[in-house]
Amino acid sequence: MSGVGPVSAFYVLAVLSIGSALMVMAARSIIHAVLFLVLFFVSLAAMFVLLSADFVAVAQLLVYAGAIGVLVVFAILLTPSREQRGMETKFVGPGLLAGAVVAGTVIFIAFNTNWPTASNDFPSTVDAIGQALLNRWALPFEIASVLLIAAMIGAIVIVGGRGVDLDPGAAGPSARLVRRER
Amino acid sequence: MIPLQQVLVLSALLFSLGVYGVLARRNAVLIIMSVELMLNAVNINFIAFAVYLAPNKVVGLVFAIFVIVVAAAEAGLALAIILRVYRNERTANVDEVDLLKW
Numbered sequence: 001m002s003g004v005g006p007v008s009a010f011y012v013l014a015v016l017s018i019g020s021a022l023m024v025m026a027a028r029s030i031i032h033a034v035l036f037l038v039l040f041f042v043s044l045a046a047m048f049v050l051l052s053a054d055f056v057a058v059a060q061l062l063v064y065a066g067a068i069g070v071l072v073v074f075a076i077l078l079t080p081s082r083e084q085r086g087m088e089t090k091f092v093g094p095g096l097l098a099g100a101v102v103a104g105t106v107i108f109i110a111f112n113t114n115w116p117t118a119s120n121d122f123p124s125t126v127d128a129i130g131q132a133l134l135n136r137w138a139l140p141f142e143i144a145s146v147l148l149i150a151a152m153i154g155a156i157v158i159v160g161g162r163g164v165d166l167d168p169g170a171a172g173p174s175a176r177l178v179r180r181e182r
Numbered sequence: 183m184i185p186l187q188q189v190l191v192l193s194a195l196l197f198s199l200g201v202y203g204v205l206a207r208r209n210a211v212l213i214i215m216s217v218e219l220m221l222n223a224v225n226i227n228f229i230a231f232a233v234y235l236a237p238n239k240v241v242g243l244v245f246a247i248f249v250i251v252v253a254a255a256e257a258g259l260a261l262a263i264i265l266r267v268y269r270n271e272r273t274a275n276v277d278e279v280d281l282l283k284w
């Protein structure tokens with residue numbers, strides 16, 4: 001990862017990812033925000049390749065750019081928002097402040113820490129990741145499969161159930177929980 | 183070779199953009215997208231530390247993969263909850279959903 005090519009590729013990818021993340025935040029239409037989000041995921045996958053993490057880059061492309069992109073598009077299509085008033089809450093100022101504080105703190109720490117640098121000849125990662133996942137990290141690996149099953153069943157139950165049916169005569173905000181679609 | 187600090191600055195900027203999005207956007211789907219952005223920024227840090235600081239151990243890469251797994255589960259569940267809230271409330275804006283506020 002030395003020489004003019006990788007360094008310039010790093011800056012191009014950095015500008016691309018930060019620009020697309022900015023457009024996710026600034027886009028007026030949600031569907032445009034999703035398209036910029038997919039562009040952000042793809043540029044980060046390229047960044048991972050540049051950092052010589054090839055397996056994670058492929059996983060990023062498959063899971064994020066593929067699955068989560070499609071999932072978010074479905075969620076947007078199923079929850080159309082009619083009103084055209086502002087896209088932001090009243091927390092724009094605090095949000096900008098919190099973002100600036102987080103960025104400033106982390107950048108300060110990054111430049112004021114004496115990082116021990118090792119040599120940069122990274123072995124092929126697929127083999128090493130497979131060995132690590134099935135030896136040292138075998139238990140988290142199995143727990144991850146349980147987590148995915150639980151999340152899948154939970155999502156199906158939450159979306160496909162018969163709906164929340166509280167007492168229709170109840171006063172107060174809980175009355176709005178009564179199922180409206182039949 | 184790219185200094186480690188520049189990679190960390192990139193991930194800090196992306197993470198703070200995600201923080202702003204979580205705090206300031208109204209639509210719940212956009213908030214989930216901002217959370218994904220923050221998780222990706224964290225992944226950059228994991229991979230950068232794995233590559234720069236401990237090239238012979240793949241712990242950082244394994245952590246990045248687990249982050250991707252958990253993020254996928256989280257996105258599926260969160261979008262399911264948003265769909266359910268939308269069906270009950272006819273809105274996906276977080277400042278109009280106040281069922282738990284009495």
